[in-house]
Amino acid sequence: xxxxxxxxxxxxxxxxxxxxxxxxxxxxxxxxxxxxxxxxxxxxxxxxxxxxxxxxxxxxxxxxxxxxxxxxxxxxxxxxxxxxxxxxxxxxxxxx
Amino acid sequence: xxxxxxxxxxxxxxxxxxxxxxxxxxxxxxxxxxxxxxxxxxxxxxxxxxxxxxxxxxxxxxxxxxxxxxxxxxxxxxxxxxxxxxxxxxxxxxxxxxxxxxxxxxxxxxxxxxxxxxxxxxxxxxxxxxxxxxxxxxxxxxxxxxxxxxxxxxxxxxxxxxxxxxxxxxxxxxxxxxxxxxxxxxxxxxxxxxxxxxxxxxxxxxxxxxxxxxxxxxxxxxxxxxxxxxxxxxxxxxxxxxxxxxxxxxxxxxxxxxxxxxxxxxxxxxxxxxxxxxxxxxxxxxxxxxxxxxxxxxxxxxxxxxxxxxxxxxxxxxxxxxxxxxxxxxxxxxxxxxxxxxxxxxxxxxxxxxxxxxxxxxxxxxxxxxx
Numbered sequence: 526x527x528x529x530x531x532x533x534x535x536x537x538x539x540x541x542x543x544x545x546x547x548x549x550x551x552x553x554x555x556x557x558x559x560x561x562x563x564x565x566x567x568x569x570x571x572x573x574x575x576x577x578x579x580x581x582x583x584x585x586x587x588x589x590x591x592x593x594x595x596x597x598x599x600x601x602x603x604x605x606x607x608x609x610x611x612x613x614x615x616x617x618x619x620x621x
Numbered sequence: 622x623x624x625x626x627x628x629x630x631x632x633x634x635x636x637x638x639x640x641x642x643x644x645x646x647x648x649x650x651x652x653x654x655x656x657x658x659x660x661x662x663x664x665x666x667x668x669x670x671x672x673x674x675x676x677x678x679x680x681x682x683x684x685x686x687x688x689x690x691x692x693x694x695x696x697x698x699x700x701x702x703x704x705x706x707x708x709x710x711x712x713x714x715x716x717x718x719x720x721x722x723x724x725x726x727x728x729x730x731x732x733x734x735x736x737x738x739x740x741x742x743x744x745x746x747x748x749x750x751x752x753x754x755x756x757x758x759x760x761x762x763x764x765x766x767x768x769x770x771x772x773x774x775x776x777x778x779x780x781x782x783x784x785x786x787x788x789x790x791x792x793x794x795x796x797x798x799x800x801x802x803x804x805x806x807x808x809x810x811x812x813x814x815x816x817x818x819x820x821x822x823x824x825x826x827x828x829x830x831x832x833x834x835x836x837x838x839x840x841x842x843x844x845x846x847x848x849x850x851x852x853x854x855x856x857x858x859x860x861x862x863x864x865x866x867x868x869x870x871x872x873x874x875x876x877x878x879x880x881x882x883x884x885x886x887x888x889x890x891x892x893x894x895x896x897x898x899x900x901x902x903x904x905x906x907x908x909x910x911x912x913x914x915x916x917x918x919x920x921x922x923x924x925x926x927x928x929x930x931x932x933x934x935x936x937x938x939x940x941x942x943x944x945x946x947x948x949x950x951x952x953x954x955x956x957x958x959x960x961x962x963x964x965x966x967x968x969x970x971x972x973x974x975x976x977x978x979x980x981x982x983x984x985x986x987x988x989x990x991x992x
Contacts, residue, residue, distance in 0.1 A: 552681070552948035553692055563852070587693070594692040597699070 529581045537584055538565050544591045549602045557591060679909045680953045684944035685888055686911060687798055690838075691947070694797075697841035701834040709831050710822060720833045727840025731802050734843040743803050743823045744836050750816075751803040754827065758813040800835035853947050854886070860945050860954050861886040867958045872965055878940060892940040895975040896968045901941060904964040908957050911942050 529537075538561070545557035564584075571577055681689070701723060707716025709724040725739070732739040745751045805813055805826065819828025846853075869875050874894035893901065898912045943957065969975040978984065 548692075550689075552689055552950070555950050556948045557692075560852075590693050590696045593699075594696055597695075598692075 529577060534565075534577075534581060537581065537588065541584065541588050541591065544588060544595060547595045547599075548591075549595075549598055553594075553598070679907050680956060681909045682943050682945070682949070682953065682957055683909045683911050684946035684949070685942060686944070688946050689948055690797060691842065691845055693845050694838050694841045698797075698834045698838040701837050705833075707833070709833050710820070723833055723837050724831055727836045730840035730844045734847050735804060737804050738807060740824075741804055741807050743805060743826045744831050744839075745801045745803055745827055747799060747801040750827075751801050754803055754813060754816055758816055758826075797835060797838050800832060800839050802839065849947065857945050857947075857949075858886040860949060860951065861889055863951070864889060864943060864945070864954050864958055865891075867955075868961060871962045887945040889943040889945070890940055891943070893965050894939065895972045895978065896939045896965055898939040898941060900968055901939065901961075901964055904968065905941075905957075905960055908960060910944075910957075912940060 541561045542558060545554060545561060548554035548557060568580055571580065701720070705716070705719050705723070707714070707718075707720035709717065709720040711717025711720070724744075728739045728742050728744070731737075732742050743754075745754065805811055813826060815826050815828065817828050820830075822828050822831060865877065868891065869877075872893070876892040876894070878890040878892060879888075902910055902912060941961075945954065974984065977987075
């Protein structure tokens with residue numbers, strides 16, 4: 526597999542930020558966005574292609590984690606608030 | 622048409638209802654659960670006081686009590702709670718073998734964080750159990766030897782209760798509660814007697830089925846901590862400085878407890894003279910704080926404030942512990958500082974002691990009468 530190009534790295538960066546913004550928990554959301562930005566910034570001058578590939582692979586794994594956790598936590602949040610409101614986004618039919 | 626208009630008006634009234642809104646600076650920074658739920662979501666039970674849809678929760682500044690679970694840790698744990706639920710001590714089938722492999726991998730991760738051999742790591746149910754093993758399993762004299770060996774940390778035994786102290790002053794290990802580990806050195810051997818008897822698990826040191834998902838979480842947390850240590854330490858130190866400086870420059874008579882040199886930056890314990898700690902905690906209801914534990918009672922630098930108050934006791938009653946962790950944001954720190962300053966000032970206004978001090982009365986010279 527050819528080493529990751531600049532375009533691929535950038536697209537990975539954008540994908541990670543996009544996914545991270547979907548965390549419903551404030552602390553996770555802010556941490557993920559901040560950490561991703563700082564990590565990519567910190568490594569922007571890496572030249573060694575092997576090292577770049579290692580970093581990219583790690584980023585891809587982390588992207589997977591973020592995707593799964595965003596989905597998992599989304600359902601968890603809905604489960605919790607389901608106790609107080611019947612459904613999200615729909616007007617309550619018993620409202621007078 | 623009328624019904625819709627009425628509903629719209631009611632929804633507006635509900636969203637404008639006074640929840641206790643935070644003051645200006647942070648534009649309502651209280652955490653929202655289910656942030657993406659639209660504002661018009663109203664509770665089905667209309668008999669209850671109409672609450673705004675998304676529930677606001679206090680800022681979490683009590684990481685010394687427990688920490689939020691890092692998503693990477695949860696991600697590592699989930700398979701062992703869903704499909705890979707075997708008992709690591711089952712020798713006869715794949716579920717057992719997988720589970721055992723995961724447990725040993727976690728052991729390696731924990732060992733690697735502290736530079737130990739995996740055979741020196743025993744999993745326990747948490748810091749309390751680890752402490753018990755270390756102390757009761759050996760007797761007090763050997764405890765001193767443990768500390769002198771340099772292999773053990775601020776706590777009497779190396780124990781990880783998810784959020785408690787790591788081996789070097791750095792970021793906390795953010796795993797779940799309910800699991801811990803103890804490091805028992807092999808060379809030179811430290812003899813520890815088992816406290817819990819049973820099936821001889823964990824080299825006979827701690828019988829009982831090892832909870833695979835929990836130890837997997839612990840291992841993952843250690844690995845993450847190892848990777849993030851430098852970054853977290855730098856960040857937490859910066860936020861810690863910010864909190865302390867901003868509070869101290871706006872409020873007089875604030876004392877920081879604890880040794881300024883050997884001090885974990887994420888744990889800040891401040892005493893506010895002439896203010897009752899409990900009332901300050903209650904006032905800061907938008908922020909989850911605590912008044913700190915007795916075990917961090919390194920002596921205060923003697924200050925004229927202390928002498929003016931008269932005894933250490935009084936200052937201890939007004940101490941608040943602020944916890945800054947991996948997930949704490951700058952906004953949360955700023956909000957906490959703002960609220961803290963505001964309420965300390967308010968409480969001091971109400972304090973007769975403060976009034977006397979402002980009038981130049983030396984509190985030590987007061988003769989308190991009995992009644």
